[in-house]
């Protein structure tokens with residue numbers, strides 16, 4: 001079990017968390033709750049940061065949320081869990097990067113499972129991060145890079161990438177960037193009704209790759225708080241964009257943003273592989289048919305051989321149709337991997353692309369929106385799936 005720090009005045013809660021953490025728990029009083037992470041941590045006299053911080057938010061939910069937000073900004077290598085009413089706290093908690101909310105009456109098994117999930121998620125995050133101890137000024141935490149891939153065109157990459165990015169940006173305005181790496185025919189700008197002043201071509205060929213401030217001035221703003229690097233206007237411009245430039249761009253963006261979402265062209269062209277080289281969370285998408293599953297099997301096998309398939313990957317089947325004569329089990333057997341999510345066919349998807357309003361905003365109750373929210377919850381608030389790190393083959 002990992003190191004758990006608990007701030008609570010309840011002796012009952014202290015004893016249950018202690019048991020759930022197999023004794024690896026230091027308990028502190030929660031009153032008064034300090035405003036600064038460093039103040040809280042200084043009370044533990046511990047050299048290392050806790051993997052999981054459990055804050056009792058039953059007495060002072062505002063104070064607990066404010067402190068959780070500071071931990072999220074300053075020490076993202078510690079996962080924060082709140083104790084309180086999930087119905088009241090979950091949305092606010094998600095906005096400040098809290099990993100989970102546990103009800104005060106939760107049983108030990110539930111607490112144990114939550115602590116283990118959060119510890120796994122932070123372990124993955126730390127694999128891509130350099131986190132300093134409190135009191136040290138520099139904080140260099142690489143953001144997560146989510147790259148949306150499909151073996152064939154028209155599988156729904158742009159739909160998934162744009163909505164994923166918008167959903168993340170709504171929770172964390174200004175902290176998410178979307179890159180349209182479908183350099184020839186990218187349509188992220190159309191999907192989000194953007195009229196970019198600068199495109200990928202300007203970004204990789206000007207001073208932006210050397211200067212983070214210049215880079216930020218070259219991004220296009222979406223009303224959700226998302227920043228976007230749109231594809232060039234002309235397919236001809238794509239020739240001049242090299243995979244080295246793409247790699248440098250993604251790496252630089254990951255230093256500046258909490259999440260970098262990458263939409264790609266179908267297949268595994270060199271620029272996509274360059275993005276994968278910096279990807280922490282691949283999102284693999286295919287159509288729900290035999291041809292789509294076979295294509296995905298080859299793509300998964302190739303990524304595995306290249307050591308680019310982390311366990312953090314999500315596998316999504318689009319256009320899922322129960323009457324298609326194919327089951328999810330059939331697809332899983334073909335691709336030799338688990339399917340994490342299915343997206344049904346929905347007219348609202350095309351309507352959203354046509355209007356340039358993201359599906360999550362235009363049709364939040366649509367069945368596809370609901371599934372996309374599930375995908376979102378695997379990156380925010382709820383813990384991410386464990387990854388062993390970049391360039392390791394999944395089991």
Ligand SMILES: Nc1ncnc2c1ncn2[C@@H]1O[C@H](COP(=O)(O)OP(=O)(O)OP(=O)(O)O)[C@@H](O)[C@H]1O
Pocket residue numbers: 150152153154155156157158159160182264265266318319343344345346347349350351353368
């Ligand atoms: N679940 C869905 N239900 C209905 N239509 C969908 C769904 N997913 C995607 N579409 C439609 O399929 C088309 C392709 O979707 P999208 O552009 O997102 O795919 P893509 O993988 O980015 O395609 P490309 O490879 O051409 O870039 C669009 O017209 C979109 O509206």
Ligand SMILES: [Mg+2]
Pocket residue numbers: 157158159182186187263264
């Ligand atoms: Mg596309």
